[in-house]
Amino acid sequence: MKVLVIGGGGREHAICSSVKKSKKVTKIFCAPGNAGTAGIAENVNISADDLEGLMNFAIDNAIDLTIVGPEAPLTAGIVDLFTENELKIFGPCEDAAQMEGSKIFTKNLLKKNNIPTAEFGEFDSEKPALEYINNNKKYPVVVKADGLAAGKGVIICQNQQEAISAVNDIMVKKEFGEAGSRIVIEEFLEGEEASILAFTDGETIIPLPPSQDHKRIFDNDEGPNTGGMGAYAPTPLIKPDMLEKIEKEILAATVNGLKREGITYRGILYAGLMITKDGPKVLEYNVRFGDPETQVVLPLIKSDIVDVFLACIEGKLNEIELEIHNKSAICVVMAAKGYPGAYEKGREIKGLDSFEGREDVMVFHAGTKKDGNKIVTSGGRVLALTAVDNTIDGAIKKVYDEIGKISFEGAQFRHDIGKRAGKY
Ligand code: AMP
């Protein structure tokens, strides 16, 4: 089989690595890929947003299976386009991808199906939003742009003044562009966050080991938010009985709710949850693999992942017995100096060779590219070192024992990834 992976981050490098383990696969392409994917796939210089270009490439190269990494092509309808052209593609159709593309769509679906989530109001103009804030007594409150805002359209407001400014920034100043022409204002939930990624074909749901992202740039969850500085799985925050409850009352309730709207969800359904004192509540849905959660959940899958992708597409997920290693995985992101603000590029990365061929410690590239014989930094999140071990403590020790082998000027990473596992 020939496989095309769309995207160019750490998540896509991890997807390519898992696909490569399949005996069915003879060739992998990655569009546009990075210096890491270049080692196991052929990088193709087509952007993840160029739907027509990707489709023509898939037709011309007789691609048997395409896997979509990022959300933008999904919300733009890449799955519908490929499917109309009889190409197999893993991911939800455009209607289903609204689950990430519109917070208002998701909040209403959750409410209609009694799925636990924060209380909210939805607004398409400033005046009623300000009235709602005027009547609101409880702070903090969360103001969110409805559409895709590259993970930035969420503002946590500590008081009325901040909430008024947030509405103004999003709806009047249009800081997130058209994504902010509608907004959600919602109750602030207290608790611990977890990510549940699940395979589904619209009928059967198979959750992957629960994980936790670490969004802030500095240790102890300090400093500004980032795309994610590290993750680990499975997290003991979600015990097996809670996972069962999440599967039934949240994931299945969502997939069935969508079905009643005439939408079959096929692909990865990623629930961002807050585990509150009243139980798990949905913060958001993403319609794709998480980054960096993918870098820790995929190495824990023992089964041939290509079989799972195909079963989701063909509506045969009930035939899959997903085998998971009884191990833990952790990944620590190394980021460029300045990230998440303006960051440096073009710094040579040294020490990558020492990880070649290893399965217990892997480097997943994100913002890297080849420059002659060198590999240099080309993004904010540069790479993630992932370690697998029998226990989370073992995995933590392994990753931090080895991370010093990789270096580039200005590299920054957190020293406490996975540490919070110890408190649950
Ligand atoms: P979202 O894109 O909706 O997941 O929001 C991004 C981040 O903002 C989440 O991962 C949470 O850390 C935080 N957040 C969003 N909504 C809430 C909420 N209702 N209560 C508390 N924190 C929230």
Ligand code: GLY
């Ligand atoms: N880990 C956050 C995300 O993938 O959106």
